[in-house]
Amino acid sequence: MRLSFLILLMSIILSSKLSFATDIGNCSNYVRDVLVESKLATASLYANLRNKSGSISFETKQMLDRAEDNIQSAIKPQDLCPSNCKLPSEPLVIFKSTPNKYLVDYDQSSKCNAMLVDTTKNPIAYNHRVFDSLKSLEDWFGDLLQGKGSDGKDLYNKCDGQCSPQYTCNISNNGNNFTLDAKVVCGPARDRDDNQYKISYSYRSVCQKQMVSHLDY
Numbered sequence: 001m002r003l004s005f006l007i008l009l010m011s012i013i014l015s016s017k018l019s020f021a022t023d024i025g026n027c028s029n030y031v032r033d034v035l036v037e038s039k040l041a042t043a044s045l046y047a048n049l050r051n052k053s054g055s056i057s058f059e060t061k062q063m064l065d066r067a068e069d070n071i072q073s074a075i076k077p078q079d080l081c082p083s084n085c086k087l088p089s090e091p092l093v094i095f096k097s098t099p100n101k102y103l104v105d106y107d108q109s110s111k112c113n114a115m116l117v118d119t120t121k122n123p124i125a126y127n128h129r130v131f132d133s134l135k136s137l138e139d140w141f142g143d144l145l146q147g148k149g150s151d152g153k154d155l156y157n158k159c160d161g162q163c164s165p166q167y168t169c170n171i172s173n174n175g176n177n178f179t180l181d182a183k184v185v186c187g188p189a190r191d192r193d194d195n196q197y198k199i200s201y202s203y204r205s206v207c208q209k210q211m212v213s214h215l216d217y
Contacts, residue, residue: 042055092171124183
């Protein structure tokens with residue numbers, strides 16, 4: 001009887017440890033964003049058509065280039081992941097573009113405020129767009145901003161009238177291509193007298209699963 005009990009106890013312990021080795025919790029809950037750069041850029045049609053310094057088109061390209069160039073030297077948050085998780089080899093790039101100032105009293109304020117509530121809960125999404133170069137990604141995003149291409153036209157149909165989009169893009173590079181997930185919140189009308197957008201990029205670290213390959217007794 002004693003031997004049978006010991007065998008049963010050891011089986012329970014072994015099963016528990018093996019289960020821990022394969023089920024190590026949701027590591028992706030551990031996330032940290034580190035803001036690297038933020039600046040204002042003009043939405044002036046003249047400046048953007050000519051891709052002048054200070055325009056959204058020019059500054060977005062420059063910022064995304066810097067984000068990619070500096071990613072290898074990004075500081076890793078060593079205190080982020082629990083012991084059963086690990087840091088990714090490279091962080092994600094989080095690029096944001098939002099109007100600098102908004103109108104308060106305007107004709108379509110009720111519509112745009114309702115859109116803000118709806119799209120904050122369920123953003124307009126353009127996920128898993130894959131590009132073979134950073135330039136092609138930048139060209140796609142430029143088209144999205146201007147309502148060009150299939151995604152840009154779709155966005156302008158969904159976020160129409162006086163309502164203004166607010167963009168958040170998650171960008172990863174697997175060595176062969178770039179993958180972008182874009183989420184857009186459609187909100188209040190931007191102040192065209194100010195006519196500026198705030199653009200920024202951050203590095204996001206998301207912990208990953210780390211399998212345990214040994215048992216401790």
